[in-house]
Amino acid sequence: EVQLVESGGGLVQPGSSLKLSCVASGFTFSSYNMHWIRQAPKKGLEWIALIYYDSSNKYYADSVKGRFTISRDNSKNTLYLEMNSLRSEDTAMYYCAKFGTTGFDYWGQGVMVTVSS
Amino acid sequence: DVVMTQTPVSLSVSLGGQVSISCRSSQSLVHNNGNTYLSWYLQKPGQSPQLLIYKVSNRFSGISDRFSGSGSGTDFTLKISRVEPDDLGVYYCGQGTQYPPTFGGGTKLELK
Numbered sequence: 320e321v322q323l324v325e326s327g328g329g330l331v332q333p334g335s336s337l338k339l340s341c342v343a344s345g346f347t348f349s350s351y352n353m354h355w356i357r358q359a360p361k362k363g364l365e366w367i368a369l370i371y372y373d374s375s376n377k378y379y380a381d382s383v384k385g386r387f388t389i390s391r392d393n394s395k396n397t398l399y400l401e402m403n404s405l406r407s408e409d410t411a412m413y414y415c416a417k418f419g420t421t422g423f424d425y426w427g428q429g430v431m432v433t434v435s436s
Numbered sequence: 437d438v439v440m441t442q443t444p445v446s447l448s449v450s451l452g453g454q455v456s457i458s459c460r461s462s463q464s465l466v467h468n469n470g471n472t473y474l475s476w477y478l479q480k481p482g483q484s485p486q487l488l489i490y491k492v493s494n495r496f497s498g499i500s501d502r503f504s505g506s507g508s509g510t511d512f513t514l515k516i517s518r519v520e521p522d523d524l525g526v527y528y529c530g531q532g533t534q535y536p537p538t539f540g541g542g543t544k545l546e547l548k
Contacts (some may be wrong), residue, residue, distance in 0.1 A: 354537075364477075364485065364528055364539040380536055414484055421490035422475035422532055429484050 321345040323427035330433045341398040341415030349393035352418045355400045357411040405434045438463050442540035448548040449519045457543045459512045459529035473532035476514045480525040
Protein backbone atom coordinates (compact mmCIF):
# COMPACT_ATOMS: atom_id res chain seq x y z
CA GLU A 320 0.00 0.00 0.00
CA VAL A 321 1.37 3.38 -1.03
CA GLN A 322 1.72 5.80 1.87
CA LEU A 323 2.99 9.35 2.04
CA VAL A 324 3.27 10.87 5.50
CA GLU A 325 4.11 14.55 5.92
CA SER A 326 5.42 16.21 9.05
CA GLY A 327 7.11 19.38 10.22
CA GLY A 328 4.31 21.90 9.98
CA GLY A 329 3.28 24.41 12.61
CA LEU A 330 2.72 28.03 13.53
CA VAL A 331 5.59 30.36 12.68
CA GLN A 332 6.17 34.09 12.47
CA PRO A 333 6.57 35.95 9.18
CA GLY A 334 10.16 35.86 7.97
CA SER A 335 10.98 32.60 9.69
CA SER A 336 11.87 29.18 8.29
CA LEU A 337 10.41 25.70 8.40
CA LYS A 338 11.34 22.32 6.90
CA LEU A 339 8.69 19.82 5.90
CA SER A 340 9.30 16.10 5.44
CA CYS A 341 7.37 13.43 3.58
CA VAL A 342 8.18 9.79 4.22
CA ALA A 343 7.16 7.42 1.45
CA SER A 344 6.45 3.70 1.55
CA GLY A 345 4.80 1.04 -0.58
CA PHE A 346 6.56 1.93 -3.83
CA THR A 347 10.07 2.38 -5.21
CA PHE A 348 10.54 5.98 -4.10
CA SER A 349 13.78 6.42 -6.03
CA SER A 350 12.01 5.77 -9.33
CA TYR A 351 9.44 8.56 -9.19
CA ASN A 352 9.33 12.30 -9.53
CA MET A 353 7.81 13.89 -6.46
CA HIS A 354 5.91 17.13 -5.94
CA TRP A 355 4.71 19.51 -3.27
CA ILE A 356 1.24 21.01 -3.70
CA ARG A 357 -0.42 23.39 -1.27
CA GLN A 358 -3.95 24.51 -0.49
CA ALA A 359 -4.66 27.76 1.33
CA PRO A 360 -7.66 27.67 3.70
CA LYS A 361 -10.91 27.38 1.74
CA LYS A 362 -8.99 27.71 -1.52
CA GLY A 363 -7.97 25.51 -4.43
CA LEU A 364 -4.82 23.56 -5.21
CA GLU A 365 -1.52 25.23 -6.07
CA TRP A 366 1.45 23.27 -7.35
CA ILE A 367 4.66 24.60 -5.86
CA ALA A 368 7.62 22.31 -6.52
CA LEU A 369 8.89 19.26 -8.41
CA ILE A 370 12.01 17.16 -7.99
CA TYR A 371 13.08 14.48 -10.41
CA TYR A 372 13.56 10.92 -9.18
CA ASP A 373 17.35 11.34 -9.14
CA SER A 374 17.37 15.00 -7.96
CA SER A 375 18.81 16.02 -11.34
CA ASN A 376 16.16 18.67 -11.89
CA LYS A 377 14.05 20.86 -9.63
CA TYR A 378 11.29 23.27 -10.59
CA TYR A 379 9.35 25.83 -8.58
CA ALA A 380 6.27 27.97 -8.84
CA ASP A 381 7.05 31.66 -9.19
CA SER A 382 5.31 32.28 -5.86
CA VAL A 383 7.99 30.34 -3.95
CA LYS A 384 11.05 30.53 -6.22
CA GLY A 385 14.12 31.70 -4.34
CA ARG A 386 12.52 31.07 -0.93
CA PHE A 387 11.66 27.35 -0.98
CA THR A 388 13.97 24.41 -1.72
CA ILE A 389 12.81 20.91 -2.59
CA SER A 390 15.14 17.98 -1.95
CA ARG A 391 15.03 14.26 -1.38
CA ASP A 392 17.01 11.46 0.23
CA ASN A 393 16.33 8.26 -1.66
CA SER A 394 18.20 6.21 0.96
CA LYS A 395 15.60 7.34 3.51
CA ASN A 396 12.58 7.38 1.14
CA THR A 397 12.04 10.96 2.20
CA LEU A 398 11.06 14.15 0.40
CA TYR A 399 11.74 17.58 1.91
CA LEU A 400 10.60 21.15 1.48
CA GLU A 401 12.72 23.83 3.11
CA MET A 402 10.80 27.07 3.41
CA ASN A 403 12.52 30.37 4.15
CA SER A 404 11.32 33.96 4.44
CA LEU A 405 7.81 32.74 5.12
CA ARG A 406 4.91 35.11 4.46
CA SER A 407 1.30 35.13 5.58
CA GLU A 408 0.27 34.07 2.07
CA ASP A 409 2.24 30.83 2.54
CA THR A 410 -0.34 29.74 5.12
CA ALA A 411 -1.74 26.51 3.71
CA MET A 412 -2.01 22.76 3.95
CA TYR A 413 1.02 21.29 2.24
CA TYR A 414 0.74 17.95 0.44
CA CYS A 415 3.46 15.79 -1.01
CA ALA A 416 2.31 13.90 -4.07
CA LYS A 417 3.66 11.09 -6.19
CA PHE A 418 3.46 11.65 -9.90
CA GLY A 419 3.04 8.55 -12.03
CA THR A 420 2.13 8.14 -15.67
CA THR A 421 -1.45 8.58 -14.55
CA GLY A 422 -1.04 11.96 -12.87
CA PHE A 423 -0.83 12.81 -9.18
CA ASP A 424 -1.82 9.30 -8.19
CA TYR A 425 -1.07 9.38 -4.47
CA TRP A 426 -1.17 12.25 -1.99
CA GLY A 427 -0.15 12.51 1.63
CA GLN A 428 -2.62 13.50 4.33
CA GLY A 429 -1.14 17.00 4.40
CA VAL A 430 0.63 19.14 6.98
CA MET A 431 -0.58 22.57 8.04
CA VAL A 432 1.71 25.59 7.96
CA THR A 433 0.43 28.80 9.54
CA VAL A 434 2.43 32.00 9.18
CA SER A 435 1.22 34.64 11.59
CA SER A 436 2.55 37.08 14.14
CA ASP B 437 0.60 29.16 -17.23
CA VAL B 438 -2.39 27.15 -18.43
CA VAL B 439 -5.57 28.43 -16.79
CA MET B 440 -8.14 25.77 -15.94
CA THR B 441 -11.74 26.95 -15.60
CA GLN B 442 -14.34 24.71 -14.01
CA THR B 443 -18.09 25.13 -14.11
CA PRO B 444 -20.27 25.17 -12.17
CA VAL B 445 -18.69 26.26 -8.89
CA SER B 446 -21.25 24.22 -6.97
CA LEU B 447 -23.79 21.57 -7.80
CA SER B 448 -26.71 20.07 -5.89
CA VAL B 449 -27.76 16.54 -6.65
CA SER B 450 -30.17 13.96 -5.34
CA LEU B 451 -28.85 10.57 -4.39
CA GLY B 452 -29.06 8.32 -7.43
CA GLY B 453 -28.96 11.25 -9.81
CA GLN B 454 -26.43 12.18 -12.49
CA VAL B 455 -24.23 15.26 -12.77
CA SER B 456 -21.71 16.73 -15.17
CA ILE B 457 -18.79 19.01 -14.43
CA SER B 458 -17.07 21.02 -17.14
CA CYS B 459 -13.40 21.95 -17.31
CA ARG B 460 -11.93 24.25 -19.92
CA SER B 461 -8.23 24.99 -20.43
CA SER B 462 -6.75 28.20 -21.84
CA GLN B 463 -4.52 26.19 -24.18
CA SER B 464 -4.72 22.80 -25.83
CA LEU B 465 -3.72 20.00 -23.47
CA VAL B 466 -2.48 17.74 -26.24
CA HIS B 467 1.16 16.97 -25.49
CA ASN B 468 3.81 16.65 -28.19
CA ASN B 469 3.73 12.92 -27.56
CA GLY B 470 0.05 12.78 -28.49
CA ASN B 471 -1.25 12.21 -24.96
CA THR B 472 -3.62 14.59 -23.20
CA TYR B 473 -2.72 14.90 -19.53
CA LEU B 474 -6.04 15.97 -18.06
CA SER B 475 -6.98 14.44 -14.72
CA TRP B 476 -9.90 14.67 -12.31
CA TYR B 477 -9.54 14.58 -8.53
CA LEU B 478 -12.02 14.38 -5.68
CA GLN B 479 -11.33 15.95 -2.30
CA LYS B 480 -13.75 14.61 0.28
CA PRO B 481 -14.35 16.73 3.40
CA GLY B 482 -11.27 16.73 5.64
CA GLN B 483 -9.25 14.57 3.28
CA SER B 484 -6.51 15.01 0.70
CA PRO B 485 -7.38 14.87 -2.99
CA GLN B 486 -7.63 11.48 -4.67
CA LEU B 487 -7.14 10.68 -8.35
CA LEU B 488 -10.29 9.57 -10.17
CA ILE B 489 -9.58 9.93 -13.89
CA TYR B 490 -6.32 10.35 -15.80
CA LYS B 491 -5.54 11.15 -19.44
CA VAL B 492 -9.09 12.40 -19.98
CA SER B 493 -11.03 9.16 -19.72
CA ASN B 494 -9.09 6.48 -17.86
CA ARG B 495 -10.35 5.46 -14.44
CA PHE B 496 -7.68 5.11 -11.77
CA SER B 497 -7.34 1.85 -9.87
CA GLY B 498 -10.41 1.07 -7.78
CA ILE B 499 -12.55 3.90 -9.15
CA SER B 500 -16.17 3.01 -9.86
CA ASP B 501 -17.44 2.95 -13.45
CA ARG B 502 -20.04 5.48 -12.33
CA PHE B 503 -17.31 8.03 -13.00
CA SER B 504 -16.52 8.80 -16.62
CA GLY B 505 -14.39 11.43 -18.31
CA SER B 506 -14.51 12.75 -21.84
CA GLY B 507 -13.32 15.61 -23.99
CA SER B 508 -10.42 16.74 -26.08
CA GLY B 509 -8.20 19.73 -26.78
CA THR B 510 -9.45 22.37 -24.37
CA ASP B 511 -12.88 21.11 -23.29
CA PHE B 512 -13.42 18.28 -20.86
CA THR B 513 -16.27 16.79 -18.86
CA LEU B 514 -16.60 14.57 -15.82
CA LYS B 515 -19.87 12.69 -15.44
CA ILE B 516 -21.00 10.98 -12.28
CA SER B 517 -23.96 8.65 -12.49
CA ARG B 518 -26.06 7.14 -9.71
CA VAL B 519 -24.57 9.57 -7.17
CA GLU B 520 -23.83 8.06 -3.76
CA PRO B 521 -23.18 9.82 -0.43
CA ASP B 522 -19.46 9.00 -0.67
CA ASP B 523 -19.22 11.03 -3.91
CA LEU B 524 -19.78 14.33 -2.12
CA GLY B 525 -16.92 16.80 -1.90
CA VAL B 526 -14.96 19.10 -4.19
CA TYR B 527 -13.94 17.98 -7.67
CA TYR B 528 -10.87 19.42 -9.36
CA CYS B 529 -9.59 19.06 -12.88
CA GLY B 530 -5.84 19.32 -13.36
CA GLN B 531 -3.45 19.42 -16.27
CA GLY B 532 0.04 17.98 -16.52
CA THR B 533 0.71 18.68 -20.18
CA GLN B 534 2.54 21.93 -19.64
CA TYR B 535 4.64 23.07 -16.70
CA PRO B 536 3.71 24.22 -14.19
CA PRO B 537 0.87 21.79 -13.47
CA THR B 538 -2.33 23.72 -12.82
CA PHE B 539 -5.74 22.96 -11.39
CA GLY B 540 -9.25 24.26 -11.82
CA GLY B 541 -10.91 26.19 -9.04
CA GLY B 542 -13.05 23.25 -7.98
CA THR B 543 -16.70 22.22 -8.11
CA LYS B 544 -18.45 21.44 -4.85
CA LEU B 545 -20.93 18.60 -5.08
CA GLU B 546 -23.63 18.74 -2.43
CA LEU B 547 -26.84 16.90 -1.67
CA LYS B 548 -30.07 18.50 -2.73
